Amino acid sequence: MARLATRLTRQLGIEHPILSAPMALAAGGALAAAVTRAGGLGLIGGGYGDGAWLEHEFAQAGNTRIGCGFITWSLAKQPHLLAAALAHRPAAMMLSFGDPRPFAADIAAAEVPLICQCQSLDHVRQALDAGAAIVVAQGSEAGGHGHRRATLPFVPEVADLLARESPDTLLLAAGGIADGRGLAASLMLGADGVLVGTRFWASREALVHGGHHAAALAATGDGTVRSSLPDIARRLDWPKPFDIRVADNGFIRRWAGRDDALEASIEQEAPAFRSAFAAGDAENAAVVFGEAAGLIANVSPAGEIVTRMVDEAATLLGEKARGFLA
Amino acid sequence: MARLATRLTRQLGIEHPILSAPMALAAGGALAAAVTRAGGLGLIGGGYGDGAWLEHEFAQAGNTRIGCGFITWSLAKQPHLLAAALAHRPAAMMLSFGDPRPFAADIAAAEVPLICQCQSLDHVRQALDAGAAIVVAQGSEAGGHGHRRATLPFVPEVADLLARESPDTLLLAAGGIADGRGLAASLMLGADGVLVGTRFWASREALVHGGHHAAALAATGDGTVRSSLPDIARRLDWPKPFDIRVADNGFIRRWAGRDDALEASIEQEAPAFRSAFAAGDAENAAVVFGEAAGLIANVSPAGEIVTRMVDEAATLLGEKARGFLA
Numbered sequence: 001m002a003r004l005a006t007r008l009t010r011q012l013g014i015e016h017p018i019l020s021a022p023m024a025l026a027a028g029g030a031l032a033a034a035v036t037r038a039g040g041l042g043l044i045g046g047g048y049g050d051g052a053w054l055e056h057e058f059a060q061a062g063n064t065r066i067g068c069g070f071i072t073w074s075l076a077k078q079p080h081l082l083a084a085a086l087a088h089r090p091a092a093m094m095l096s097f098g099d100p101r102p103f104a105a106d107i108a109a110a111e112v113p114l115i116c117q118c119q120s121l122d123h124v125r126q127a128l129d130a131g132a133a134i135v136v137a138q139g140s141e142a143g144g145h146g147h148r149r150a151t152l153p154f155v156p157e158v159a160d161l162l163a164r165e166s167p168d169t170l171l172l173a174a175g176g177i178a179d180g181r182g183l184a185a186s187l188m189l190g191a192d193g194v195l196v197g198t199r200f201w202a203s204r205e206a207l208v209h210g211g212h213h214a215a216a217l218a219a220t221g222d223g224t225v226r227s228s229l230p231d232i233a234r235r236l237d238w239p240k241p242f243d244i245r246v247a248d249n250g251f252i253r254r255w256a257g258r259d260d261a262l263e264a265s266i267e268q269e270a271p272a273f274r275s276a277f278a279a280g281d282a283e284n285a286a287v288v289f290g291e292a293a294g295l296i297a298n299v300s301p302a303g304e305i306v307t308r309m310v311d312e313a314a315t316l317l318g319e320k321a322r323g324f325l326a
Numbered sequence: 327m328a329r330l331a332t333r334l335t336r337q338l339g340i341e342h343p344i345l346s347a348p349m350a351l352a353a354g355g356a357l358a359a360a361v362t363r364a365g366g367l368g369l370i371g372g373g374y375g376d377g378a379w380l381e382h383e384f385a386q387a388g389n390t391r392i393g394c395g396f397i398t399w400s401l402a403k404q405p406h407l408l409a410a411a412l413a414h415r416p417a418a419m420m421l422s423f424g425d426p427r428p429f430a431a432d433i434a435a436a437e438v439p440l441i442c443q444c445q446s447l448d449h450v451r452q453a454l455d456a457g458a459a460i461v462v463a464q465g466s467e468a469g470g471h472g473h474r475r476a477t478l479p480f481v482p483e484v485a486d487l488l489a490r491e492s493p494d495t496l497l498l499a500a501g502g503i504a505d506g507r508g509l510a511a512s513l514m515l516g517a518d519g520v521l522v523g524t525r526f527w528a529s530r531e532a533l534v535h536g537g538h539h540a541a542a543l544a545a546t547g548d549g550t551v552r553s554s555l556p557d558i559a560r561r562l563d564w565p566k567p568f569d570i571r572v573a574d575n576g577f578i579r580r581w582a583g584r585d586d587a588l589e590a591s592i593e594q595e596a597p598a599f600r601s602a603f604a605a606g607d608a609e610n611a612a613v614v615f616g617e618a619a620g621l622i623a624n625v626s627p628a629g630e631i632v633t634r635m636v637d638e639a640a641t642l643l644g645e646k647a648r649g650f651l652a
Binding site for chain 2: 002003004005006120121122139140141148149150151152153154156157159160175176177178179181182184185186187188189190220221222225290291292294295314316317318320321322324325326
């Protein structure tokens with residue numbers, strides 16, 4: 001198969017410039033290990049911080065080299081989880097959605113590369129203050145939590161900022177990338193690699209209910225929205241400015257524009273949402289995928305996803321690119 | 327200088343796969359002609375339909391081969407303007423924001439290629455029904471009117487739809503593209519070329535007040551928002567689901583979340599907005615640019631913009647792409 005070499009592959013010692021996103025609840029040890037075995041780097045999703053879950057998923061990955069990621073504002077409430085994760089000597093530690101600086105010293109002391117996911121230029125400056133080895137420029141088209149910048153113009157703007165202020169910091173593109181086209185485009189935009197969520201969420205190894213997978217396969221990229229409703233229903237106190245991209249389904253339509261009404265009936269609605277989610281009911285709870293769902297036609301083994309992305313990107317950057325210059 | 331050949335350059339008989347967007351008010355004959363002379367294709371912005379303005383701007387372009395674009399729902403109120411524009415034998419006729427089908431027969435009879443700008447997959451299907459030669463997949467990061475899809479995942483999804491249903495229809499990417507990185511990325515995503523707005527809005531030939539240019543140069547890509555407030559202030563009856571991306575300035579902050587209050591005081595506010603806009607006051611009226619403003623450091627001649635984009639994209643698709651495969 002093809003190979004794509006960038007500063008990222010050299011720095012992390014991996015074959016392909018592809019990381020799987022540490023998606024809360026969905027990205028466990030089996031997914032992370034499968035991505036790593038295929039030549040990328042897989043990340044476990046530490047999410048809202050469940051210590052027992054985290055230990056179990058690190059164990060699932062066995063001896064395969066993987067990374068880990070946390071939701072920063074949530075980690076701040078249970079900071080001991082960082083030490084627990086670092087004890088596994090992860091290949092990288094990713095922090096998203098909150099100020100990474102309070103955790104930077106411990107991560108540096110463990111000699112683990114820090115990855116900071118950013119949704120604005122201010123976040124990038126915080127990441128540089130924290131000594132991030134890698135910055136992720138995440139576009140709003142991504143599934144799950146995020147903010148409003150779009151991947152295509154955000155990545156080169158962050159690349160320019162890094163070139164001026166911190167040229168050794170690497171850059172990953174995230175949001176909307178599901179195949180070799182997105183990977184090749186990201187490299188042209190100035191990224192050193194990609195962080196891929198939705199495409200790996202739709203893999204065999206992801207901890208995702210079949211009912212949710214079926215909804216994503218049936219959806220086009222037009223069928224998602226950014227909303228705060230899923231966080232209200234889950235009683236998660238997400239800080240501004242973040243909201244979450246989910247399927248535009250029955251749950252969203254029922255409560256659209258009525259955040260206060262959902263809050264008011266939360267005693268009934270929270271358990272209903274929770275059981276619908278657990279049952280894989282794709283209409284009465286949130287289904288978390290991004291615009292890239294419109295590019296996904298099957299639930300594949302994660303290793304095949306890596307291989308297909310790289311082969312397609314290599315063809316585009318080789319033969320196809322040469323064709324434009326002819 | 328470099329050249330980039332695609333299906334678009336062959337079909338339109340141009341040197342480079344770059345079209346300037348027919349931006350209402352800002353894209354006159356001088357800008358369109360400069361883009362064409364540099365090897366792209368420039369489009370006059372027919373906008374809300376001012377027949378005298380249109381004649382004047384066609385005259386400004388002289389004998390240079392240019393195209394024209396209209397806001398479809400507005401053209402429907404003054405359909406005679408289509409014949410007036412077609413009488414100039416434009417190189418292409420672009421329709422955006424509304425159903426293009428009522429105008430398709432007249433455009434076909436004039437043997438002018440129809441370009442339809444699309445913000446959803448439904449719009450693409452309407453465009454195919456209308457017999458569009460070229461479809462534009464416009465992302466939400468674009469300045470001016472649009473909707474919610476993001477360019478990076480939207481373009482390949484439209485490419486897949488066209489490959490299945492209408493493989494001879496060409497595809498342009500729009501939204502967030504301001505330099506060779508965006509052009510090269512768009513070609514990797516499956517586009518045959520790009521439609522560029524904000525970068526040409528920030529050109530010497532654009533009909534834009536210096537105060538507005540200064541605001542864009544000072545802005546980062548984080549400094550824009552999508553809003554309906556500018557259309558309320560201008561008493562423009564834009565149909566759903568469109569809104570407009572503008573600078574996140576004093577006008578926007580003053581009325582944010584208070585559409586009804588702006589409506590209620592429109593008798594005072596509409597003239598105030600209009601005079602602030604005409605005076606180039608960048609805080610008290612809308613300034614229309616997209617996220618790509620964060621990639622723009624100067625107001626350049628449009629021809630230089632074309633040349634720089636092509637040279638940069640050619641380097642990326644050549645030398646840089648080969649480096650990843652080494």
